[in-house]
Amino acid sequence: MTHHPAPDGRRPPNQGPKAAARNRAALIAAAREIYAEQGLDAPLSSIARRAGVGQGVLYRHFQDRDALAAAVLEENVRQVEQAAGAEGATFSGVLGVMTWHLTESAAFIGLLHSDGARRDPGTRAHASVLSGRVERALRGHLPDGHRLAAADDLMLAVAMVSGAVTGPTRQERERRALAAWRLLDVGVGPVRPLEG
Structure with missing residues (x-):
């Protein structure tokens, strides 16, 4: 300060x-x-x-804008992983924390659409690692036989929802994210940051 x-x-x-x-x-x-x-x-x-x-x-x-955005992404992913590692964590609860980050952070949405949209191979590789960490955190709580259990379905659903997260206010972005999950017939826990 x-x-x-x-x-x-x-x-x-x-x-x-x-x-x-x-x-x-x-x-x-x-x-x-x-x-x-x-x-x-x-x-x-x-x-x-x-x-x-x-x-x-x-x-x-932070040496530049990209370094700051990378730090925000890293913090977002860390919080999703912490939510997944919490005692009693559920798929819908971890999804709620991840959805909060989607509604709060444009950088996080950019991460989930990293396939080719990134400027350089190093940034693309880093985004791929972070995206993999998010997938592992979510998949670790995915119930057996869940509709998103197939190989690419989980992260495709996340990318589809993140694409719907638009709007001038956080409340509007959250409303759209929850509507997108509902259309995919996926239940989401409370949309909130990691507590504690």
């Missing part, structure tokens, strides 16, 4: 690694929000401002 001089003119003490970790987390959270509102081409200055840090802090953590 940006520190302003104290009333007596002294700067607050440097909080070192604690502040760095806090700033990085704030930047990722801000990027997710800004991307949901303005898309992936939103000004990085808006993200820094929302996080409460200067642009220099943003560039200390």
